[in-house]
Amino acid sequence: MPKISVIMPVYNNAMYLQEAINTILWQTLNDLELIIIDDGSTDGSAGIIHDIKDTRVKKIFHTENMGIVTSLNQGLDLAQGKYIARMDSDDVAALNRLEMQAYFMDTNPTIDICGTGYTTNYLGPVKLNPMHHEEIKVWLLFHSCILHPSVMMRRSSIDRLGISYDYNYPHAEDYELWNRLSSSAKLANLPHNLMYYRPHEGQVSNKHRVIQDDSARRIRQRQLSQLGIQLSDNEYAIMVKLAEYRVNSEDFEDYRIAEGFANWLIDQNRQYQVFDQEALKMALSRCISRMPTNM
Template identity: 55%
Template sequence: MPRASVILPVYNNVDFVLEAIHSILVQTYSDFELIVIDDGSTDGSTFLISQITDPRVIKIFHKTNRGLVASLNEGLKKANGEYIVRMDSDDISTPDRLAIQIAFMDQNPLVDVCGAAFTTSSGGTMKVNPASHEEIKTWLLFHCCICHPAIIMRTSMIHRLGVQYDSNYLHAEDYELWNRLAFQVQMANLPINVLYYRQHNGQVSNQHRAIQDATARRIRQRQFSKLGLELSDEENQIMLDILGFKINPYDYNSYSRALGFANWVLGQNSKHLIYNQEMLNTAFSRCISHIPY
């Protein structure tokens, strides 16, 4: 049984897929299986994948496109490794990614989900997400702070909790999963770059932005419901302005609305104790003051 199972779904990524696969096959840590799921590609990706001969690669071909969630859940079922690692077909893993993340998980048996920092392939600065579980749990109320193609998870946790991605949260299935798991398991983010995240016009966040934003709102509302809150359209817009660092401190109305909203949420949290109160206060303060983590 391999230590790690890398799940790599593919759909029409002929320009990038071989580079993504190669970045896994040349890892310094070699005890893994790579599950490549071609989800009915029509652009030549299927042929390129079929030519791979490395025995660590498990190739699955769908005749028709079933969607990303179906491929991800199929990968979870097929995985034989102690750890499950995610990888996208248009990104590049650093050569030491598996070694770094597996060593961390081995040394921290209470952590079930671990993300990491990443760098855009265009040469941007390294994006470091909140590190501790309570920070991650709190910031997930605002936005997705775990990079999906940079995570590693324990297979035992997947089986214990019967974890699957939820097709009801289209184009934000990872954001939904992290919010769900944040109340069940311990999470972490490593401040180490393990991935070069490719930005291009074909990625989901560009092609399906409106659907992704609407789904993210439903996910956040589910979390606000834990605080006994149902956001109106106006209140949701205030939250979007806050998390988007769009509050103008020199505009009295904008600033006072944001502060009032934050105090409202903090007041409810003090009653329900869903989030660490200090962490939540810090998150609101940083967003309103335009100080990213």
């Protein structure tokens, strides 16, 4: 049984695929299996996968495109490793990524899931997400602060918590999963740059923004319902403005409305005690002050 199983869904990424595969097969920790699931690609990706000779690679081919959630859940079912890592077919992993994450998981047995820092440019800057569980839980109200292709999970946690991706949140399946697990699993992020997250026009956030935004709204509302809050359209617009750091501190009315909304969340949390109160105050302060956590 390998120490690490890496799940890589593929759909029409022939331009970047070989580099992504190499950065996993060349890892400093090589006790791994790479599960590549081609989801009906039509651009030559399947041919690249067919040509791989490394015996650590498991190859699954779909005759038609079934969607990433199907591929991800299939990968979870097939994975044999103590740890399950994610990798996208258009990104680049640092060659010590798996070694560093596995060491962290080995030495922090209460952590169920961990992500890493990353760049979107080879020259930087490095983007670091919140490190500790209570911070992550709060920031998940606003955006997905765990980079999906950088994630490593425990096999035992997947089995214990019944972890799988939900088809009902298209193009935000990872954001939904982290929010769902934030009350039952321990989450962490490593403060190290271990991924190059490649920006390009074919990314989900560029191609399916409207659908993704609808999924994100339902995820946020589900979390806020724990505070006894059901947002109107106008209130949700304020929430999005906070999440996107668009509050204009020089506009008195804009700032007043945002501050009132933030105080409402703080008061509700004081009553329901869902989130760490100080972490929530800090996150809302940063949103209003337009100081993203990803520095």
